[in-house]
Amino acid sequence: MSVVIKTLCAVAVCSALSAPAQSAVIFSDNFDSYPATTNATDFGGNWTVTNGTVDVIGNGYFDFYPGNGLYIDLDGSSNDPGDFTSKALSVNAGTYTLAFVLSGSTLGDTNTIDVSFGGYNETFTLASNSPITTYTRTVNFASNSLASVVFKNGGSDNMGALLFNVTVASVPEAETAAMMLAGLGIMGSIVRRRKST
Numbered sequence: 001m002s003v004v005i006k007t008l009c010a011v012a013v014c015s016a017l018s019a020p021a022q023s024a025v026i027f028s029d030n031f032d033s034y035p036a037t038t039n040a041t042d043f044g045g046n047w048t049v050t051n052g053t054v055d056v057i058g059n060g061y062f063d064f065y066p067g068n069g070l071y072i073d074l075d076g077s078s079n080d081p082g083d084f085t086s087k088a089l090s091v092n093a094g095t096y097t098l099a100f101v102l103s104g105s106t107l108g109d110t111n112t113i114d115v116s117f118g119g120y121n122e123t124f125t126l127a128s129n130s131p132i133t134t135y136t137r138t139v140n141f142a143s144n145s146l147a148s149v150v151f152k153n154g155g156s157d158n159m160g161a162l163l164f165n166v167t168v169a170s171v172p173e174a175e176t177a178a179m180m181l182a183g184l185g186i187m188g189s190i191v192r193r194r195k196s197t
Contacts, residue, residue, distance in 0.1 A: 023097065023169040027089050027149075030165045032069045036061035038077040045087060052082035054160070064106040065132060068164060073105070074113060074153035075160025081153040086166065088146040091118070095171040096139045098149060101164035104130035111161040112154040117168070118147040126161050138171070 029046055039053040053076025055062070058069055065071070075081035098117045104126045105111060113124045120139040141147070149168065153160040 023171055025167060025169045026091070026096075027086060027168040028166070029086075030069060031056060031058075031071055031163075034070060036070055040072075040076070047087070048085050049076075049082040050085065052076060052080035053078040054082045054084050057162075064162065065103065065164075068132070072151075072163040073160045074151055074163055075105075075111070075155055075158055077158050079156045079158055081155060081160055084151040084163070086149040088148050089168060091141050091145055091147055092170070093141055093143050094173060096141065097136055097167075097169050097171060098139055099134060099136045099165075099167045099169075100149075100151075101132060101134045101166075102126060102130075103132040103162045103164070104128045105159045105161060107159040109155070109157060109159045111159075113161050114152040114154075115150070117149045118145070124161075130161075132162075132164060134165075 034040065034043060034056050036056050036059060038055045040056045041049060043049075055073040055076045056070055057063065057073050058065065058071045060066075062073070072084065074084060096117075098115075098120065100115065102113065102124065105128055108128045110128065111126050113126065115122050115124065115135075117137075118139050118141055120137055122137070124135075149166060151163060
């Protein structure tokens with residue numbers, strides 16, 4: 001019996017140490033499921049556009065970065081950049097990562113983009129030739145709430161920064177892994193005690 005318990009303990013410890021804590025994606029969009037169009041309004045309930053417009057471009061339609069699927073021009077074709085807002089995401093108290101991919105417009109201008117999610121707010125300034133770059137930010141929530149990711153492009157020249165992908169994921173609590181290892185330690189001491197008796 002004790003050999004079985006030891007084996008189970010060893011397997012559990014190895015699993016706990018070799019398997020990294022996995023984050024859980026609660027929202028992700030690469031915009032490939034929407035039709036390419038100027039002044040886009042239909043985002044299948046994932047996004048809304050207020051106070052202006054955005055364009056869905058790429059895949060041969062105003063495609064400044066061929067081979068990167070569809071993406072969002074954050075200053076649409078109406079001389080009035082829209083507030084690009086995700087659906088309300090249900091978040092629990094804890095830590096989340098917000099990852100998004102931005103680039104410059106490639107059209108000779110500079111753009112400022114305000115990005116927010118819960119208590120996180122940051123302004124990015126991208127030159128026209130700013131390359132495609134992934135930004136990852138950690139956002140903490142003190143309580144359960146609803147929060148949206150918002151992108152606001154400054155300017156009004158129909159040439160906005162380009163948004164390629166947005167992902168929000170929960171970060172596993174370190175205490176969970178610590179509790180699991182503590183439990184395994186208790187099991188190990190029970191096995192040692194049984195062996196000594």
